Amino acid sequence: MNSSASGNLRVGVAKVDITPEDLTNLNPLGGSFIGVHDPIHLRALVLDDGAHEVALMSADLIEAGDMTPVRERIERELGIPFDHIVITATHTHSAPRIGLVSPGALAHGGPPESDTYTAWVYDRMIGALKEARASSQPARFGLGKGTADVNVNRDEYIAGKWAMGVNPDGPSDKTVWVLRFETLTGDPIAVLLNYAVHSTVVLGTEEVSADLAGAATAYVERHLGGGVVALWTLGPVGDQSPRVALGKLRGATDDERVFAYEAMAAQGLMVGAEAVRVAGGIRELTSTVRIGAAERVLACPMKEGVDVMEDMIQEKVDAVDLRLGLVTINEVALAGVSGEVVTDIYRRLQRESPLANTLLISIANDRIGYLADDQSYARNTFEVNGCPIVQGYAETGIVDGLVGMIRGTLR
Template sequence: MSPGPPPVTPRPVRLRAGVAKTDITPADLTGLHPMPGAFSGVHDPLFLRALYLTDGDTEVALVSLDLIEVGDITPVRERIARELGIPAGHVVVTATHTHNAPRIADVSPGALAHAGGPESFAYTDVVYDAIVAAVRRARATARPARFGVGTGTADVNVNREEYADGRWSLGHNPDGPSDKTLRVLKFETLDGVPLALLVHYAVHSTVVFGTGEVSGDLAGAACRHIEDGYAEAAGGHAGESGDGEERSGGDVVALWMPGPLGDQAPRVALGLPFGVVPTERQKVRAYAAMEAQGLMVGAEALRVADRIGDATAAVRITAEQRTVACPVKSGHDVMETMRQDSVDSVPLRLALVRLNDVALCGVSGEVVTDIGRRLGTESPLAHTLLVSLANDRIGYLPDDARFDRPVHSVNGCPIRRGHAEGAIVDGLIGMITGRTG
């Protein structure tokens, strides 16, 4: 009698995950407002949240910052490669796009962005140090983990490109394209203790823009509700550890990854013309709207996470980044403080972090809804999440058809018609499928 086939050896558990969270609220607000004006104080703190992942062969680091934007973040990605050995092409840094927070890093040649002054670059150095330290802590606390993905719906965004009185302006267009889908990636230990929620949604965090006070705005409120919800369920509270560092490793961290938000405003916002000082009553109402909409997103994220039942530890990670040189278009009807160098091409940065059939697709600008939908339709994967403002912010990135209208996203786009949409979709699909051309 033959002995039969040898026993099948189960695939070893390979995914490991670690998290970190750090307060990055500036100690001195002087010169840090990204637009004309100045911050008068701090309403709620700004945070850096980091997620480290490895499958035993590939390491990646995802960082979300409560800032309006990051410029060319290459220096800190290269520093992580030097100091930690995680390849620069495996690091994705994005901003929640709260407009009540500073920007960091320099403006890429050809990009359309508000250039920072000396104070901004000094703050950039502080945040760079915090990013490296957070990734280091997240890696040091990494443990065997599993992950799952789920989707829900949150109706707190609305298309903002409105046609009224014979012209296009930023407003409220309920008939325009708007994706209400909320996507959640849940990471937990092998015995089911939650570590992190990655929350993907498309909306400008501009509910309290104009108050003049530092705030994480809608995205920050949503993340706070998620983290507090888990802390309360565990019988604790969200806060700092005894050594002054923000919690890392043990408590849940909610990372906000902005979706295609280039044409998406919050449904309820302060909404005053730029430069108009709000009354105290208007400010109170704005912060109430921020908390309410943040709660709606945070509560839906928690509901979705609770229903993710197919988490797996058998995860293969791949990561890649590409830069596409796109022909420059000058900005039109943009703010006077917008800087754009006179060059022939602007670097469009694309990033891919893939976990099994889930793709996080980073793009270095404010992508509009229709490009995100096209990418999802053409992708061969079950879950394809376009992440705006990843590793840079070169400007707005509209679809080709939108160039027929003088809308805000077209006026603020630094790339000529016929180049941005194709470079984004074709480039990312090529990265997902392994095409090199």
């Protein structure tokens, strides 16, 4: 664990367009996108307390695979330590993927065009971090939280088995976490928001889109103004769907497209408006911070996927790496996990964490698949079938690992 005595906070941000010009074979669900509905972006946030610098990046992509190569490049070229870098995807299913699939992971693979796109995005990441550093200025930050009833549990018992559906009685975290970063005179610089929902509202249109997450961040940026950058991070998203979605993999009609984008805008507005409300109500902000960062990699016994999508070709290995990343800002913990964590694991983490303000970031620095709680294995839910880790290792590894890492910041 790397932490330091308190220092004065400096914050820098950047936002760059990562919309591909050539859409050939970049649809992670197979084939090519037929067009671009709205652009996709990479957003970067650099925090510095005078002793430690951390970089947080959020990209409008379905997933970011193993980010080791680009994190090593960032450390080499910019001097930001490897374990001080968190790269996450908003998980819009209407955008490409980047990065390699880790051995044993259950993730969407990509053709050569995906590798070319990945290399281009990596260059954009370096550029964004340089831009963010150049814009760095004295700042203060504060935390707030609200709620939005946009997500719903998707594990429904249908015709004698568990399937993907709508289960309003299932576990669902409605919290909208908001970190506000502003100048010393009160002008907003950045908002980091955290919410648990799949951006699958317009899946089936076969058009590039930032989907629900993009609609929410665009709303925040538009309403706060002043060049503010809003970063979307995923909470415990593994078992959470949007309440309203097109519900198709491909082949949407014109009328269905109209419906999908209306639903995207409406639900994005709900989360974005709540984030704006919460950000505006944060009264306790400080420029005196202590930043900490750490990473832990757990080798967990691999479980083969069951009834997963055809493009998820899982490499057979003895163990799959589960990455845990942590960034702390005073008494706030941003706890990253390299998969889609389900709600009950996060609830346990919240109960056991020594910091009440513990936010979970799914798909942090890799995406190895769904990460299901131990109790759900007996139900063979969608998340269990898509989990690459044997029962008894994911939940305990995540909770015990992150709690231990957080405790390390308090020494």
